Amino acid sequence: MPRLFEPTTAGQIQLSNRVVMAPLTRNRAPNAVPTALTTTYYQQRASAGLLITEATAISHQGQGYSDVPGLYGTDQLDAWKHVTDAVHAEGGKIVVQLWHVGRVSHTELQPEGGKPVAPSAITAKTKTVLIKDGVPTFVDTSEPRALKAEELPGIVHSYTVAARNAVDTAGFDGVEIHGANGYLLDQFLKTGSNQRTDDYGGSIENRARLLLEVTRSIVDAIGGGKTGIRLSPVTPANDVHDADPQPLFTYVVKQLASLNLAYIHIIEGATGGPREIAERPFDYAALRAAYREAGGKGAWMVNNGYDLALARDALQDGADLVAFGKPFISNPDLVARLQQGGPFNTTDKNTIYGGGAEGYTDYLTLGAQS
Numbered sequence: 001m002p003r004l005f006e007p008t009t010a011g012q013i014q015l016s017n018r019v020v021m022a023p024l025t026r027n028r029a030p031n032a033v034p035t036a037l038t039t040t041y042y043q044q045r046a047s048a049g050l051l052i053t054e055a056t057a058i059s060h061q062g063q064g065y066s067d068v069p070g071l072y073g074t075d076q077l078d079a080w081k082h083v084t085d086a087v088h089a090e091g092g093k094i095v096v097q098l099w100h101v102g103r104v105s106h107t108e109l110q111p112e113g114g115k116p117v118a119p120s121a122i123t124a125k126t127k128t129v130l131i132k133d134g135v136p137t138f139v140d141t142s143e144p145r146a147l148k149a150e151e152l153p154g155i156v157h158s159y160t161v162a163a164r165n166a167v168d169t170a171g172f173d174g175v176e177i178h179g180a181n182g183y184l185l186d187q188f189l190k191t192g193s194n195q196r197t198d199d200y201g202g203s204i205e206n207r208a209r210l211l212l213e214v215t216r217s218i219v220d221a222i223g224g225g226k227t228g229i230r231l232s233p234v235t236p237a238n239d240v241h242d243a244d245p246q247p248l249f250t251y252v253v254k255q256l257a258s259l260n261l262a263y264i265h266i267i268e269g270a271t272g273g274p275r276e277i278a279e280r281p282f283d284y285a286a287l288r289a290a291y292r293e294a295g296g297k298g299a300w301m302v303n304n305g306y307d308l309a310l311a312r313d314a315l316q317d318g319a320d321l322v323a324f325g326k327p328f329i330s331n332p333d334l335v336a337r338l339q340q341g342g343p344f345n346t347t348d349k350n351t352i353y354g355g356g357a358e359g360y361t362d363y364l365t366l367g368a369q370s
């Protein structure tokens with residue numbers, strides 16, 4: 001049985017253990033540029049086998065929240081290079097989560113105050129965060145406009161440029177394509193948000209087309225061994241739902257199988273909520289089996305509500321990596337704490353989004369507390 005604290009690989013990335021830090025948006029990047037605090041934050045967490053950064057916009061159009069970072073300007077790439085250098089100096093590995101929010105945005109965050117873009121002009125019943133005078137406020141997302149088919153190659157291009165710059169300029173070990181949580185690629189996948197009648201809507205093949213075009217293009221640019229993807233088959237996050245997710249995601253992972261990806265990252269259940277949703281049943285073991293039967297060799301990463309016991313069970317059942325989200329906010333040395341069975345710091349809920357060092361870089365390690 002694979003062991004949580006033993007080294008492994010995900011594609012071309014060598015990991016010192018199977019504990020992964022899940023992507024966590026922290027809204028501490030004014031003007032979409034990470035700061036020196038961001039460098040400290042990730043460096044403190046470098047004992048994870050793999051760090052996945054907070055979601056990072058591939059373009060201005062891909063932005064959906066105040067003070068989240070981007071990857072489309074030289075100042076952003078320079079700032080991320082400080083982060084990756086610091087993580088590598090600690091012996092850690094780090095990939096960046098590539099993000100286009102689609103309709104989960106607000107006109108105030110879009111180029112020239114335009115409408116956010118989406119597969120179809122259907123407003124998401126969800127909120128985004130605007131930070132005014134340092135105070136985060138939740139606001140309704142704006143009504144989107146449907147993307148024209150001729151705009152889609154430009155979006156594939158933005159993803160690809162971001163991936164290449166992430167590896168070549170910013171020094172990341174790879175990228176994670178954000179295909180989860182109701183953002184652009186997930187909006188295209190699912191029937192509730194995609195009512196297109198062209199080659200990108202209707203059938204499963206059509207709804208999966210954009211996600212697969214993005215993935216293939218990134219793989220061509222940086223190699224499958226440095227490319228991971230995150231999927232959330234049944235999450236209700238950001239108002240997404242699909243009429244029949246099992247065949248949809250089975251098709252997606254079968255298509256991904258031939259791309260030699262570093263890993264497939266699956267959120268089980270409702271992101272940050274119940275792992276089982278009665279009205280949205282899903283067979284994750286069957287999904288992994290479909291990927292393996294189609295020849296998929298990437299590491300299988302699981303997430304959502306894991307603790308040490310659940311993580312060990314998951315490895316026994318065939319998962320390769322376990323991603324922890326919330327526990328990493330207040331436990332920079334989560335690996336050491338899991339290894340010795342705790343104790344774990346509690347999280348201050350008031351300092352999760354926005355602000356400075358407090359609740360970000362001031363959680364102590366076990367060594368500092370003893």
Ligand SMILES: Cc1cc2nc3c(=O)[nH]c(=O)nc-3n(C[C@H](O)[C@H](O)[C@H](O)COP(=O)(O)O)c2cc1C
Pocket residue numbers: 022023024025026053054055097178180181230267271272273303304305306323324325326327352
């Ligand atoms: C503060 C916070 C920010 C998050 N930001 C992201 C994000 O940027 N990208 C993403 O894919 N998921 C994001 N998530 C979801 C987490 O990656 C993870 O799926 C979720 O917290 C469940 O895992 P956990 O039970 O280990 O926390 C976020 C969750 C939290 C609590």
